[in-house]
Amino acid sequence: MHNINPQNAISIRNLQKTYANGHQALKGIDLDVQENDFFALLGPNGAGKSTIIGIISTLVRATSGSIQVFGQDVATHVYETKLSLGVVPQEINFSQFEKVGDIVMTQAGYYGLRGALARERTEKYLRKLDLWEKRDNRSRMLSGGMKRRLMIARALVHEPRLLILDEPTAGVDIELRRSMWEFLQELNRNGTTIILTTHYLEEAENLCRNIAIINQGQIVENTSMRKLLGKLARQTLVFDTCEELTLTPDFNDPDIECLRIDSHSFEVSMSTSRDINGLFSVLSGQGILIKAMRNKTNRLEELFLSSLKNQ
Amino acid sequence: MLANHKYIAFETILIKEIRRFTRIWLQTLVPPAITIGLYFLIFGNLIGRRIGEMGGYNYIDFIVPGLIMMAVIQNAYANVSSSFFSNKFQRCIEEILVSPVPNYVILLGFVAGGVARGFAVGLIVTIMSLFFTSLHIEHVFLTLFVVLLTSVVFSLAGFINALYANTFDDISIIPTFVLTPLIYLGGVFYSIELLPAFGQWISALNPVLYMVNTFRYGILGTSDVNIFWALFLLMLFSAGLFVTALYLLRRGTGLRQ
Ligand SMILES: Nc1ncnc2c1ncn2[C@@H]1O[C@H](COP(=O)(O)OP(=O)(O)OP(=O)(O)O)[C@@H](O)[C@H]1O
Ligand SMILES: [Mg+2]
Numbered sequence: 017m018h019n020i021n022p023q024n025a026i027s028i029r030n031l032q033k034t035y036a037n038g039h040q041a042l043k044g045i046d047l048d049v050q051e052n053d054f055f056a057l058l059g060p061n062g063a064g065k066s067t068i069i070g071i072i073s074t075l076v077r078a079t080s081g082s083i084q085v086f087g088q089d090v091a092t093h094v095y096e097t098k099l100s101l102g103v104v105p106q107e108i109n110f111s112q113f114e115k116v117g118d119i120v121m122t123q124a125g126y127y128g129l130r131g132a133l134a135r136e137r138t139e140k141y142l143r144k145l146d147l148w149e150k151r152d153n154r155s156r157m158l159s160g161g162m163k164r165r166l167m168i169a170r171a172l173v174h175e176p177r178l179l180i181l182d183e184p185t186a187g188v189d190i191e192l193r194r195s196m197w198e199f200l201q202e203l204n205r206n207g208t209t210i211i212l213t214t215h216y217l218e219e220a221e222n223l224c225r226n227i228a229i230i231n232q233g234q235i236v237e238n239t240s241m242r243k244l245l246g247k248l249a250r251q252t253l254v255f256d257t258c259e260e261l262t263l264t265p266d267f268n269d270p271d272i273e274c275l276r277i278d279s280h281s282f283e284v285s286m287s288t289s290r291d292i293n294g295l296f297s298v299l300s301g302q303g304i305l306i307k308a309m310r311n312k313t314n315r316l317e318e319l320f321l322s323s324l325k326n327q
Numbered sequence: 328m329l330a331n332h333k334y335i336a337f338e339t340i341l342i343k344e345i346r347r348f349t350r351i352w353l354q355t356l357v358p359p360a361i362t363i364g365l366y367f368l369i370f371g372n373l374i375g376r377r378i379g380e381m382g383g384y385n386y387i388d389f390i391v392p393g394l395i396m397m398a399v400i401q402n403a404y405a406n407v408s409s410s411f412f413s414n415k416f417q418r419c420i421e422e423i424l425v426s427p428v429p430n431y432v433i434l435l436g437f438v439a440g441g442v443a444r445g446f447a448v449g450l451i452v453t454i455m456s457l458f459f460t461s462l463h464i465e466h467v468f469l470t471l472f473v474v475l476l477t478s479v480v481f482s483l484a485g486f487i488n489a490l491y492a493n494t495f496d497d498i499s500i501i502p503t504f505v506l507t508p509l510i511y512l513g514g515v516f517y518s519i520e521l522l523p524a525f526g527q528w529i530s531a532l533n534p535v536l537y538m539v540n541t542f543r544y545g546i547l548g549t550s551d552v553n554i555f556w557a558l559f560l561l562m563l564f565s566a567g568l569f570v571t572a573l574y575l576l577r578r579g580t581g582l583r584q
Contacts, residue, residue, distance in 0.1 A: 035584065073425040076584045098427040109418035113350070118343075125339025126426035128332025170422070 024087070025051045025178045025209040026072070031081035033067050033233075041067040043233040045081070049211055049226070051177075054204045056220035056241070057213040059230035065213040066106050068230075069182050073103045085178060099127065102176035104167045106183050106213075110155055117142065117151035120170050127174035134173075141169040144199065161188045165196070172203075179203065181212040185219060197223055221245065252285045253292065254312040258305040267298050283312055336428040337436050344440025347410055348447070355406070355444065356451060359398045363452045366394050367459045370516065382518035382549060391456045392543040393515030396477065398452045400510060400535065401502070403445035403478040407437050408485035408498040415489065420582065430576040434486065434569070441482025442475060449474055462546070469554075470545030476561040477538045481506075483568035490572070490581040509535045519551050534564055 026049045033042040041064045049055045057065050070076030072083055072090065083090045085097040110119045117138060124134035142148040145165040150158060158166060164184060171179060181200075185193045200223060204210050214220055220227055220241065227244055229237040237244065257280050264276040265284075272295075273285045284295060299306060348355040371387035371394075381389040414420040423433055456462055464470055484501075492498045513535030519527050530536050537557035544550035550557075576582070 070584070074583065075421055075424055077579060095427045098425065101425070103425055105421065107418070109421045111414070111417055111419040113347075114343075118346070122339055122343055123422055123426070125342075126336050126423055126428050128329065128335045128427075130335045130339070 023051050024048050025053065025085065026211070027084040027087075028068070028072075029082045031068065031071065031083065032079045033064075033071065033076065034079045041233050042071075042079075042081075045230070045233075045235055047228055047235060047238065049209065051086070051209055052204070052207060053209055053211075053226055054201075054224045055209075055211045056224035056227040057211060057230060058215075058217065058220055058227060059213070060215070062232075063230045064233045065230060066182055067233075069103065069105075069180055069213070072180065073101065074098070099174065100177045102171035102174065102179045104164075104171045104179070104181040104184055106186070108163050108167070110163075110166065110170065112154070112156035114155055115151065116147055116153055116155055116158065116166060119155060119166065120173050123170045124173045129174065137173050137175070138169075141172045145169045146195075161192050164188060168196075168199075176208070178209045178211070181210070183213055183215070185214070185216075193219075250285055251288050252283055252312040253295075254281060254283045254310050255299075255306050256281045256308040258307045261304070265299055265302055265304055267295065332427075333429065333432050336426075337432050337439070340423070340428075340433065340436025341439045341443065344406070344410060344437065345443050348406055348440070348444050355402070356448060359402055359448045360451050360455060363394050363398050364455050367391070367456060371459055382520070382551075384547060384549075385460070387460045388547065389518070389543075390516055391460060391462065392546045393539050395449055395452050395456065396474075396535075396539045396542045397510050397515050399445040399449045399474055399477055400481050400538070401506065402448040403441040404481040404485040404488075404502060404506060406444035406485070407441040407482045408489045408492070408501075410440065411437055411486055411489035412492050412495070412498050415492075415581065416495075424582060431573055434483075434572055434576060437486055438479060438482040441485060442478040445478030445482070446474060464546050465548040466545045470542060472558075473538060473542045473545055473561070476558070476565060477542070479565045480534070480538075480561060480568060483565065483572055486572050487568065487575065490575050492581070509533055514539045514551060534560065537561060 026047070028045050028047040031042050031045040031047075032040070034040045045064075045068060047068075057068070059065050067076055071078045072085070074090065074094075086100055088097050090097045114122070120138040120142060121134055124130065124137055129137065138151075139148065142151055145168055147158075147162060147165055147169060150162065155163065155166065164187070168181070168184065171181075184200075185196060188196065197219075200210055200212075210223075212219075212223070224241055227237070227239065227241050228235050254277070260279050261276060261282065264282060265274055267274060267284070271287055271290070274282060275285075276282045286292075286295075296306070367387070371390055375386035375390070378386040380386065411420070414423075453462065485498075488498055488501050512530065513533050514530065515535075519530045519536065522530060531552075537552055537560050540550040540552045541554055541557045541561070544554055
């Protein structure tokens with residue numbers, strides 16, 4: 017590829033992967049992520065997210081296609097591209113027998129850092145990820161969330177320009193997830209390009225400026241977060257009533273579909289461009305008292321459906 | 328990668344390897360001391376007295392070099408095969424694979440770890456032998472050089488074994504079915520002069536014979552084989568195995584999907 021924008025942190029062209037068992041995991045991926053972007057790669061189980069990351073980090077060999085990191089091909093500029101890349105894998109991949117501090121120090125050594133500088137970086141990132149107190153503990157004694165943070169500290173010790181995280185918040189509690197988000201946002205503000213994969217739209221929504229959706233080895237959507245959310249045309253709301261429903265509420269509007277779920281709840285599906293105040297006046301008029309309301313849709317699912325439809 | 332960075336990466340792997348085998352010293356340093364100590368006691372001391380001389384020496388003096396060599400071989404091999412396989416198994420080998428460390432530095436790092444274990448165990452066993460006989464080393468540098476070459480050869484072999492291994496069984500099969508027979512038939516316990524012509528010819532195909540005899544020559548000053556020829560063969564073996572291991576690493580055999 018000759019005319020790839022040098023501003024891109026990563027450029028993927030026609031990437032294909034067929035595993036040894038014959039399974040075609042990637043069917044020709046094209047993807048550009050700009051420098052300084054905070055980018056989400058969203059997709060269901062088995063979509064091919066980890067395969068893409070595996071190929072970028074050379075753990076998986078591409079069947080065909082090319083990848084450039086900051087304008088340099090990963091196949092020919094192995095040293096430069098690896099130096100600018102930090103990867104947090106989906107699954108734990110550090111030794112269970114080593115101490116937390118040693119794991120990060122060792123990783124620094126693989127990048128040619130040692131002595132005072134390696135110790136300084138190790139302390140800096142273990143502190144940032146709240147693991148400094150655990151530095152002398154064996155890694156297997158960490159909790160699941162701590163293990164994930166250890167992998168983030170390890171990926172940052174050589175201060176890469178591009179950080180790729182494969183489901184960094186899987187199995188992390190809400191409080192910790194928020195602090196991890198803040199940490200990543202700060203990192204991004206300071207100039208690190210971040211790509212993360214996730215199953216949660218909420219996560220992508222909170223963090224990312226741009227997003228690609230991948231399904232069955234193909235990119236089905238590649239756009240800005242804002243545009244994508246704008247595409248989500250309909251929402252479904254679930255209402256719980258105070259008293260037993262005698263009949264299904266009638267909104268007398270072709271855009272609003274209403275469905276009774278059981279004796280004390282019903283759901284309403286409507287366009288997201290409309291306000292929901294009107295619903296309440298209609299319900300009050302029909303003497304229906306609402307105890308609780310929630311947004312039902314698995315918006316992620318809806319996203320996939322609408323993305324697939326628009327293809 | 329800058330030369331200096333490569334050196335740091337090499338040193339990092341070596342330190343990690345040494346940290347590993349010293350951390351689990353009960354599995355790595357004590358067993359060879361016990362088994363080889365028993366060999367010294369039973370074959371060298373008790374039975375050896377009845378055997379009398381072998382190759383012109385007291386039997387204990389004859390087998391001490393062979394047994395030290397046996398410990399070096401087994402431990403260099405075991406260190407690299409089990410450490411590298413366990414890195415694969417726990418997936419922490421990915422830490423190195425995603426980093427810019429070149430393949431040959433990875434290989435040299437693990438081999439150096441095996442050599443370190445070979446020397447450590449060799450030293451322990453040598454010290455133990457002093458309880459059974461007085462050891463006088465005829466050619467010190469040659470002796471050390473042979474230990475080095477032997478550890479390199481078997482570290483490389485262990486590395487290749489671990490690359491292909493998918494289960495822990497796969498790294499114990501080769502030692503049991505290949506390494507042990509080679510060692511026992513490699514002139515550790517007897518001089519091949521005792522064998523008929525055909526047996527001597529077959530033995531000449533066994534690389535362990537050259538290692539044991541060169542080492543014995545370093546310590547006692549006698550050997551069943553030509554020393555220069557033996558050293559040449561050992562270097563050839565090292566080079567061949569090194570190139571093979573590097574080729575497999577480059578292809579990603581057992582490491583990259
Ligand atoms: N080593 C392998 N051999 C054969 N098939 C594989 C291998 N690794 C992954 N696959 C298959 O490739 C497809 C993509 O897998 P991948 O791990 O990239 O998905 P993913 O998007 O990361 O999914 P998840 O969200 O579950 O992590 C899946 O169908 C998976 O079964
Ligand atoms: Mg995955």
